Amino acid sequence: MPRTRAALTAWDERGLPPEAAFAALAEESGAALQDRRIGALAQRLNFEQSGLRALLLRTARAQDRLAAPYAESLPALDACWGDPETWRLLRRAGGPTTSLYLLRALDLTRTAEGEVRRVPPDQALFRTLFLRTLWVSLLVTAACVLLGWPVAACIAALRPPWSSITLLLVLVPFWSSVLVRSTAWFALLQREGPVNDLLLFLGAIESPLQLIGTRFAVLLSTVHILLPVAILPMVGVMARLDRRHLHAAASLGAGPWLRFRRVWLPLSLPGVLAGAAMTFLLAVGFYITPALLGGERDQLVAWFIAQYLTREVNWGMAAALSAYLLAMAGAVAALLRALTGNTPAGTRA
């Protein structure tokens, strides 16, 4: 609505805008409804404040009944048009760029006066969500590295053909679909599933545990899914380690623990960091597994991105959340890079 925007840009936000703005709005909203361009603006306004979509559409539909002076007929149609606040929101929505989505994705909002404030606690959601995503991803990464390290060390130490066979055992689950593996966990963990049956049989519990819909289920299954991702880079690095270093250390009198701590661990570290980085980057974007196995308090950012993208069709919000998620992943990757001494993780073996 170019004329409305022009009239509002000229307005100084004090009191009500001039008659020209009222007139432009009354005519252009009707035309926008006719040409079916009004939806995007209506959605954009409604995101600023619920109810503005209805206001704009009501005004557009009533266009034929409105008459000059519009500064009187519009407020008569709906008292909101007599409120400078409505016009300020409209003016802001007319701008080519907005920080609103980026703010909302951090539970912040901008008041009519333009100051940035936190949203009321009953709407706050995304900070918890980002912290939870970070926390879950770190837990998963730590567990994958701790569990994967001994496995990788074993595979690297084995001779052919056993090394290829064990590697294949890691690769086969890696090649099967994430969805299949998540669903398998659902079958295992459900109330009348094998895990509960076994625990009941062993007498460890008296009634079936509620495992589906818990954080535990999400962590368990995510760790299982991402374990190969952590193991493979570690195997890659460990297999290429020069064993003569260990022999040299032994010949100099170092015991097993000292050999491990001073030689083996530092040399395998690039592989560990590469595995950790890959695990973390994948864990940050997980959403099928939490959606299937988690409860209401276990959903991660990626689930909400998908929701905004395909279901609510609020691409601004999806983009803002993705940008922060990317920044978070990037920050961790940069941190790991700094830890490996500025060489790309995994190449320094």
Next chain:
Amino acid sequence: MKRLLLVVLALLGFAAPALAQRELTIVAGGGRLQEHMRATLFRGFTQQTGIPLRDASYDYNVGPIRAMVQANNVTWDVVMVEAPDLIRGCEDGIFERIDWSVVGRDKFLPDGATTCGAGAIGWGVAVFRDLNRNPTGPSNWREFWDVQRFPGRRALRRGARMTMEMALMGDGVVASEVYRVLATPEGQRRAFAALDRIRPHLQFWTGGQQPLELVNAGEVAFAAGYTGRVATAITNGAKLDLNWDTLLFAYDYWAVVRGTPHRAEAMRLVDFITSTGPLRALAELWPINPVTAAVANDATIRERYPLMLSRHQDRGLHIDTEFWLDQGPDLEQRFAAWLNR
């Protein structure tokens, strides 16, 4: 290398004509219903008109439709959509206006014909329980909220839409007043307070089959589930009780995607698949909930399917599309925040 090039060229040769003359394409929610629609509605259309028709299914997420309209690469022609998506898509110019000179307008139930949509099927959500596990259960939303009288876990759909209405009715608001109350800040607070009260007894589902699994496995005592799926389970022998006094319902619509090269054929298709003859044939195979009045009120069909939505609609609450377009984004986020608390 040369062979690879040949293969690529051959593939391109196949692909190019397919792109140039894409068949008329109709998209619905998939499953058994779509198989039966293909056998009756879609094949019937091709038989009568000679126009080839392809069908595909999607998950009711309208994001991709929006993207194809914006990218000017429309590959779907007629789509089954939910009411809020239809109205919004209509305002945004994602869907064509229905050509009511081609599609008969008088055949629909009230609200079945809108600017951009022709009523396809009705769907509803209502409370059900396993009769073996729970011989008695809540008969309305007030009793559903009464955890003393009817102890046990309850399952609701994860999302604000419908749950807010249920919470208010559970708090004693009569159905006709629900949307008036829910439009006020106090009403919204009241709904969340009602949810707070029974939160320890609540569990939320996302996929339509989940409430049935939850009730079958005894994970919950009572659940709100899609009436169509519950009815199918009952027909297949499950001992379930479906309570029609807790019904909330809405319609799905056929819409024509804007910018389709097959606009005229699409309108004829919409008219054909909402007309009495083909829908009667479909009703022979599947308990549909038609929005076409002649079929919805057909005595033989109603006799045949006691669990058909059309027979119980007058006891239910029609979900208010306009309300959810206005308040939906805000309430959905507050609901998500509430769930996370």
